[in-house]
Amino acid sequence: MIKTNYIQQNHVRMRFDKCVEHFNDHDFFHEYCRKNLFERLAPIKICPKIILNIGSATGSGSNLLSENYKDSQIFNIDLSFGMLKKSLLKKNREIKHIQAEASVLPFNDNSIDLIFSNLCMPWLNDLPFFFKEIRRVMKKNGLFIFSTLGPDSLLALKKTWAEIDNFSHINNYIDMHIIGDQLMNVGLLDPVVDSERMIIKYKDMSSLERDLTHTGARNALTAREGALTGRKKYEKFRRKLFPSNSTEKLDIEMEIIYGHAWGRESSPSQNERFIDASNIMRRKINS
Numbered sequence: 001m002i003k004t005n006y007i008q009q010n011h012v013r014m015r016f017d018k019c020v021e022h023f024n025d026h027d028f029f030h031e032y033c034r035k036n037l038f039e040r041l042a043p044i045k046i047c048p049k050i051i052l053n054i055g056s057a058t059g060s061g062s063n064l065l066s067e068n069y070k071d072s073q074i075f076n077i078d079l080s081f082g083m084l085k086k087s088l089l090k091k092n093r094e095i096k097h098i099q100a101e102a103s104v105l106p107f108n109d110n111s112i113d114l115i116f117s118n119l120c121m122p123w124l125n126d127l128p129f130f131f132k133e134i135r136r137v138m139k140k141n142g143l144f145i146f147s148t149l150g151p152d153s154l155l156a157l158k159k160t161w162a163e164i165d166n167f168s169h170i171n172n173y174i175d176m177h178i179i180g181d182q183l184m185n186v187g188l189l190d191p192v193v194d195s196e197r198m199i200i201k202y203k204d205m206s207s208l209e210r211d212l213t214h215t216g217a218r219n220a221l222t223a224r225e226g227a228l229t230g231r232k233k234y235e236k237f238r239r240k241l242f243p244s245n246s247t248e249k250l251d252i253e254m255e256i257i258y259g260h261a262w263g264r265e266s267s268p269s270q271n272e273r274f275i276d277a278s279n280i281m282r283r284k285i286n287s
Contacts, residue, residue: 007171009079009101012123015216016057016080022214023083024058030215032198033147033256034061034118038068040258046143048072048113054102055079055120059087062095065116072113077102079123080216103130107137110263114143121148122171127179131186138263144188149173150195150255157252160240164233176257188261195257201249205238208250 016023048069053062056076065074074095078084084097100106102120115134124130134144151173158170176193183191202208211217241250 007123007125009123009125012216013079013081016078017082019214019216020058020080020082020086023086023216024060026211026214027057027060029198029200029211029254030057030119031060033258034064036196036256036258037061037116037118037145037147038064040260041068041145044143044260046114048143050112051075051114051116052077052105052107052112052137054105054115054117055123056087057083059083059090059092059095061116061118062087063090063092065114066092066094069114075107077105103133105133105137109136110139112137112142113139115145117144117146119147119149121146122173127174128182128186131182131188135186135188135263140263140265142263143260144263145260146258148179148257148259150257151175152197152253152255155253156241156250160237163240164237173255176259179257179259183259183261187264189264191259191261193257193259195255198254198256200252200254202252203249205242208241208252 049072051062051065051069051072051074053059053065053074054077056062056078057080059076062074062076065072072094076084076087076095076097077100078087078097079099079101081099084099087095088097098106102117102124103126115138121127121130138144149171153173154170161170176195180191180193183193
């Protein structure tokens with residue numbers, strides 16, 4: 001059975017490939033969250049040698065990471081080849097580029113010192129599985145720091161569409177308390193999660209649409225309408241958001257979740273046991 005909130009990764013990849021050229025002109029929200037992540041990183045005393053930027057987009061976050069941690073090797077990880085190609089144009093030798101899914105990281109166990117992820121998690125289907133992968137590749141005392149969206153994000157759009165049809169138009173974002181529990185459940189240490197609210201004001205539908213389109217934030221859910229949204233339905237949606245007799249701007253609320261957690265030593269699998277060699281007794285055999 002298909003889950004109503006299932007996100008089609010091939011559609012996500014295609015949308016981000018298409019929006020590459022205009023992404024940096026409309027990524028004020030990504031920039032805002034990225035700035036706040038670096039403010040949270042600043043007081044944390046770490047000297048990472050290997051860094052992953054998961055969902056790196058055009059690489060703005062990696063350039064800052066390279067400036068802050070000058071002796072580090074940074075890997076941009078993104079589903080979109082177009083985004084990686086745009087980042088590659090900056091020609092930073094300390095930054096490598098890998099096209100991969102966030103939940104299947106092509107790295108060895110216990111090999112990464114710092115994992116940075118700005119607004120990638122809203123596009124993932126299985127956060128617990130993603131967190132397990134984070135724990136697998138992260139070294140003991142490695143740091144995972146992220147931003148994502150909470151369930152109150154884009155509620156105005158979600159509620160308006162719900163009055164028009166029964167299809168899914170907006171992703172189902174996960175509550176910060178659930179995220180904290182999931183981080184602990186996979187064995188990451190000392191998770192810290194907090195949130196803030198941001199209001200973005202739009203004067204008309206075209207400005208809202210431009211920001212959503214040029215940052216790749218379009219519908220990629222399996223439960224979306226199979227055909228293109230008809231003109232009449234779209235006009236009904238637009239009029240509900242921007243009544244013709246009103247000059248007020250539309251408030252779009254975003255719930256931003258920030259968090260970090262630490263790596264730990266790998267625990268043995270169900271079929272493995274660790275034995276301290278000093279406790280093995282030697283037996284003398286007489287010949």
